[in-house]
Amino acid sequence: MTSRYHDQHEVSRCLRxxxxxxxxxxxxYEGQLAVLGAHPVAEExxxxxxxxxxxxxxxxxxxxxxxxxxSLLSPFWNGAGFMLGAVTAAMGPKAAMACxxxxxxxxxxxxxxxxxSLKNEDDLVETLxxxxxxxxxxxxxxxxxxxxxxxxxxxxxxxxxxxCRVAIKLAERV
Numbered sequence: 001m002t003s004r005y006h007d008q009h010e011v012s013r014c015l016r017x018x019x020x021x022x023x024x025x026x027x028x029y030e031g032q033l034a035v036l037g038a039h040p041v042a043e044e045x046x047x048x049x050x051x052x053x054x055x056x057x058x059x060x061x062x063x064x065x066x067x068x069x070x071s072l073l074s075p076f077w078n079g080a081g082f083m084l085g086a087v088t089a090a091m092g093p094k095a096a097m098a099c100x101x102x103x104x105x106x107x108x109x110x111x112x113x114x115x116x117s118l119k120n121e122d123d124l125v126e127t128l129x130x131x132x133x134x135x136x137x138x139x140x141x142x143x144x145x146x147x148x149x150x151x152x153x154x155x156x157x158x159x160x161x162x163x164c165r166v167a168i169k170l171a172e173r174v
Contacts, residue, residue, distance in 0.1 A: 020171035022056035024081035031085025097147025102160035104139035
């Protein structure tokens with residue numbers, strides 16, 4: 001196996017999972033807005049959703065540029081993301097923010113690892129680092145809106161993060 005093949009395989013895997021993750025992330029925020037659209041926190045949720053849409057648009061273009069197919073599970077991420085957002089929002093704004101903290105911590109770490117492993121892909125690394133910073137900004141917004149004070153936060157965080165890690169592994173392969 002040549003290093004070029006290895007790099008292309010790694011890039012393809014990264015783009016596939018990142019695109020899938022942004023499908024899910026955008027839908028989490030849409031689910032939250034379906035429940036909390038009139039709540040004062042909705043403006044922050046819209047801001048985060050709009051950034052996720054930009055990330056999704058970027059990864060969609062990169063899939064085309066690199067000729068990588070999206071995850072075959074994208075319809076699942078679409079539905080699961082909306083449900084996760086709507087269910088946590090139905091538990092209240094603090095629970096919605098707890099969900100955001102949990103998801104964005106995992107994604108921030110995920111993008112950071114990818115940026116380090118793809119060090120020879122300068123433009124892609126720059127994109128991943130910018131998106132990582134925006135995901136961590138979302139985490140911080142959620143903390144500022146009392147997400148850590150949600151009832152059952154430690155358990156909710158662990159469960160959501162475990163689900164995110166499983167979703168990452170699946171989307172890399174399928």
